[in-house]
Structure formats: C-alpha cells, structure tokens
Amino acid sequence: MRHDIDLSSLRIDVPAWIDELVKTREHTLSTTEARMDLAIALSRANVERGGSPFGAVVCAGDRVIAAGANLVMSSGFSLAHAEIVTLLRTQQVLGTGATFPRPFTLYTSAAPCCQCFGAFVWAGLDELVCGATTEDVERIGFDEGPKPAQWDRVLEAKGFKVTHHVKRAEAVAVLELYRERGGALYGLCER
Secondary structure, X not given: OOOOOOOOXXXXXXXXXXXXXXXXXXXXXXXXXXXXXXXXXXXXXXHHOOOOOOEEEEEEOOEEEEEEEOOHHHHOOOOOOHHHHHHHHHHHHHOOOOOOOOOEEEEEEEOOOHHHHHHHHHXXXXXXXXXXXXXXXXXXXXXXXXXXXXXXXXXXXXXXEEEOOOOHHHHHHHHHHHHHOOOXXXXXXXX
16 A cells, blocks of 8 residues: 555545536526436536536425536546535535425436446435436446346335436437547446
C-alpha cells in the first residue's frame, strides 16, 4: 500500500454547473416529462464538458432534492455514476433535517446499471423513472453488468414504482452524441 495517499476520506467534487443548471429549471418541473428533461439536460451538459452521457435528479413532486451527473472520469471513482452521485447528495440533504413530501422519485436519463439498480433498493426512495433503456446504453458500447433480466419487476415486487421510456428519444440522442464524439467506454474489465 502506498503511504503517501490519505486513505482516511473519499471525495467526489461535484461541479458547480450541475446546481446552476438545476436553478435555471427549478420553476418548470410540474410534470414527469419536465423532470426527465432536467435529467437529460444534465447528461447533455456533462457530455459537452467531457463527461459521460448520464444525468439524474431526485425530486419530491416538483421540488428538486438533489441532482448529479456521471463523474467517473473526473473523480477517478468507478462508483461515481450519475445515480450514485445524486443518491449521495440526496442523503446529504435529507441528513440535514430538510423535509420534503413523499414520494421521492429518481429520474435518470438511462435505466440503471447493475450497481445503480442495487443502490436504488437501499436508498430510501419510492419511484424510479428512466429515459433510455439498458439496450440503448449497451448499443453504444457500455456494459451495464449482471442485473436481473426483469429488474423492473424485482423493484416493483419490493413496492417501488418504475416507469420506462420517458423522453427516450431525447435521452438516446445524448448517448449517440457521446458515441459520435468518441467518448470513453470505461468499466470494461481487461482480462
């Protein structure tokens, strides 16, 4: 083990543009589609800044609790997916004693990978709304990992509500933009 690295804490720096983008839209989030538009706008803005094509937001009705984008490349942490960053930020907000009416809904520009699927189960949320599908994400070359084939039914059996294909074409357009720009496909194990 290297002794010149401080292993006493972990840090993911969330860029200011994420919250700035949320502020420009926070008064226009009265529909599911508008909230998904925000998640997709976060994914597009991330691609435009050299990041990966994934964005997410947790809302209580039309109020944003927290938002995030995929920060794997900038943080160096393979766990820093948009959903994970957003869930961590949500738990940070709620841990301050802030109160929001339920249900808590995660809007994500693409269906969760196996990691984010697992995290959702334990995150204390009620609903999941997805834009692009697992197949859409894998079509551009990402490996979404070994999640159950009918992962949405697994969540529904545990009492979660799952909605698919909200603004799917718009979410897929960001995936295609990432592919066209030659975005990195990380997470594939070299063997």
